[in-house]
Amino acid sequence: MGDDLILEVGVALLIVALAAYLSGKMKFSIIPFLIILGMLVGPHAPVIGFIDLTFIQSDDMIHFLGRIGVLFLLFYLGLEFSVDKLVKSGKNIVKGGTLYVSLNFFLGLAYGFLIGMPLFESLIIGGMMAVSSTAIVAKVLVDLRRTGNKETELILGIILFDDLFLALFLSIMSGILMSDGSTGSTIISVLISIGYMLLFFVLAKKGVKVFNKFLSITSNESFIIVVFAGLFFVAGFSETLHVAEAIGALLFGLMLSETDHTERIEKMVLPFRDFFGAIFFFSFGLSIDPTMLGDAIWLALGAAVITVLSNFIAGMWAGRIADLSHRASSNIGLTIMARGEFTIIVVNLGLAAGLSPMLQPLSALYVLIMAILGPLAAKESGKIFRFLNKIFKWQKIDPNKKKKPRMQPPPTPTVDEPKNDEVKS
Template identity: 65%
Template sequence: MENLVFQVGTALLLIAIVSMLAAKLKLSNIPFLIVLGMLLGSHAPTIGIFDFSFSASKEIIDFLGKIGVLFLLFYLGLEFSVRKLISLGNKIVFGGTVYVFSNFLLGLAFGILAGFPLYETLIISGMMSVSSTAMVAKVLIDLKRTGNSETELILGMILFDDIFLAVFLSIMSGVLLGGATSLGGLIISVAISLGYMLLFFLIARKGTPFLNKFLNISSSEVFVIVIFSSLFFVAGFSENLHVAEAIGALLFGLALSETEHVKRIAHNVVPFRDFFGAVFFFSFGLGIDPRTLGGAVWIALAGALITIIVNLVSGMIAGKNAGLSHKASTNIGLTIMVRGEFTIIVANLGIAAGLMPLLKSFTAVYVLILAIVGPLIAKESKHIYNGLNKLFKWNQA
């Protein structure tokens, strides 16, 4: 136990040092933490009492990282008005459809042109179609854009993307792993997921008086215990219904966003969000062995470039359809292009099915590029917009 505590403590100390460096450079700590994790892990040496492979504590660090995802998405849900989100219903469906299918179809074309077999091509198309909810949340929070006009649409598109992910995983699991999913079973599964999401919207709209009374707890200690235990229960229960744990946390945050206690909840969540969120990005990098990346670099670079372009264009289309400005529409495309945990989930399905080994290397490089470049591009969105504005002359009368 002492060794485990020391290993986890070592990891946390390194995370703190790297986060301080990122803060001094006035940059997001996401790419720094991912690279830190990559430099360590199973390939790293043991120097004296310091085991930089974190072999004994890897599962604990991964679990702490999973907690970070829950807090990131829960906080993001708290920041939004369900009424505004519902009012964007048609715009979310349009934007989500454009986003998912443009990425999926270009992913199919990319896989075919790159010479991948059929099943590998389908997996790659799925990987290129799903954004990282945790990283999108972190980018919005880091850049203080949770109150921006385009952020409700981004949130809605994330929810739409999760529905696509549930359908895609259901179909491909049946195809690749045997026990093929029937059409009727698939429809029931999707209906349950949609119904579960709608339930939280209904709770947010109609259940606020009850939630206000239930959360009227004078003791800060009991208040935190009630909120956090409910968060973990809802997230875990969501996974049982084939709704991602992260989305369950997001929905729970949305349900509480209309209560009179929302500021008190957010105040208590922020320190945990920042701490465990940092652990998540470190643990994400910890799972990438840079020695295995060489053979897929150029293919992954091409896939990442396609994703950046397609996401920018689909974000512009979604934003303009919603009546947003060119600048806000640009922010959408530059925010949702990051790839992370969900892309890896899709890839792991193909790896578990015994598809070609190159798929694993491609996934690692592709995710790494967009996990590092994505937040940096989002940070520079103002300059990118200015450059595009000069090219397309959007603001000219």
């Protein structure tokens, strides 16, 4: 049995490696590849005649490894998050972030009601559509060499604000969904979640000296053991308070974000985040029955259309508030459009609480669409802006302004040949 388990995990990791290879060759996000391959080889994989594509019969161990991936993803996010960074970023980022999150969340909530979902499911859909993928957005900025653009600071600020919303949303929703259903119990659970989060905020600000001294460990081996022990303990303890384990991981990262050891922790955690994070997306694909996707196609397409429109509008609005050009403002909405890891984490919270199973295929298709569409929209942002500019006339273009000709290299100087009479003389 043990040998079968090791072999099955080995097969799963080979498939994850194949997804990583394909995404690297195509220079595209790995997330869609992992989800699709998980669906194709999991327990719900199709059987075509004598061809059985089911490589993974039991996904319990892979699911557990995927849970570890969620902890590392949220822990790393907590390390990068800082209230001081948000405050120092300026009022433009607070305004733009509030606008972006509010527009996406409330449109998502309204869409949930429109398609006939109950209140809690609609709230999950609102959260699902409000959070962009930090990993994909960061990769797009680097790949397209836009880290030095004027709008990039605002993009990163909005992403940071979005991450703050995610922390608050998960904390409040975990309190609501993990209560026994009564009004009093729900209020107590929400207050515990918020109080638990505030406790870590206080520890992050007031306990810096203590954590700096405690983590002053020379040995890398001892250092990483101490950090990981704290991570898993806090995540597990959070569950006993009816706070999602993912939130516990995020709060533990937040607590260490102000210490002098942040860069060291990030450097050592990054390979674990990438490895276990990949297994998380693959395990999510394993849990999806492809035969259920047909019922969610139109729902996912509707959500994607709303996200594209709301992201572009919010990006344009936020950019103009910050006095950026129409072109730079359009880049904002087109760059932060991708959805990925955090959308799935939000939906998994709802599924764990026993909400509608339709959330799973809906979120899977939605993430697949947006994880592909987002990077493409960012890459073609120039063409998209020029097309829309012809319609809305945002920016005047001088028709007489032609492209500057390429600078030709100066001719190589040659030594004049002497004239005949000069030679004779």
